[in-house]
Amino acid sequence: MTDASRAPVPHPDHDPGLRASDADREAVAEVLREAAGDGRIDLSELHERLERTFEAKTYGELAPLTADLPGHRAPTAPPPPPSVDQPMVLKTGAGDITQTGHWEVPRRISAHSRMGSVKIDFSQAVCRVPEVALEVKAGMGDVTIVVPHGWSVRTHGVRAHVGSVRNKAVEPPAPGAPTLEVTGSLALGEVLVRYPNRWEQWLRRRDGGA
Structure with a gap:
């Protein structure tokens, strides 16, 4: 008999x-x-x-059938993906924050670093919007932004007092590729925009990425 513990949680x-x-x-x-x-x-x-189970059309009809059995509940729908209209906020004092891997890109992102570092890697992310607004604020911290080849990146909206803004993602944009609009300000920190480096590309190939 199949182990019931294998039923979906x-x-x-x-x-x-x-x-x-x-x-x-x-x-x-x-x-x-x-x-x-x-x-x-x-x-x-x-x-x-069992008759009621195989006649059930919804999760609500399935739930009562196992509700009185210890350790088991009827399967429910998986959680929906986060809305692209819900802003993402990455904020650190003196620590490090990394947003990487497979993730859904929202329309608006805020990256705030007082003394630490924030890294946002879009190279494996799913972007369903034509333009992404990224606001950066850095005191003595750094913000690193990694974008895929083909993306268009604009950084003219960032004000640097003593710090620096370096945009190395300057290849001609691919048709239909997203545009990343970077705005904000930094005091002594740095904002760096670049493509994936060799180490990041190797890690992606090792993990089965394209």
Whole structure:
């Protein structure tokens, strides 16, 4: 008999009206079969619950079928991806913050570094918006921005008092590629925009990236 602990672990607080899949129904059925094998429900109740399981259309119809069984709950819908309209805020005092890997790029990002460093790596991110607004504020800290080849980057909106702004991502933009608009201010810090370096490219290839 299949180990019932392999049934999907639910995410709480999701809409019970969402449609369930065949895999969801089969996961609940396996939990019920395991419960019958343990003597928690009898065979007639197992038969009745299995009928209800395979007739269920939504998560809300599946949930009651395992609610009284210890350690099991009906599967629920996975959480939705974060909205592109929800700003991302990266803020540090003297520490380091790195945003990298596979992530969803919002329309607006704020990167604040008083004495530490912030690194934002867009090279493997999913960007569904044509323009991204990035506001930087750096006291004595640094902000490093890594963009894929083909992106258009504008940094003329950054005010540097004693610090520096260096944009090394100056290749001609690819048609349809996103535009990154960088604004903000820095005192003694540095803002650096660049493409992925050889070490970052090697790590991506090692991890199976393109």
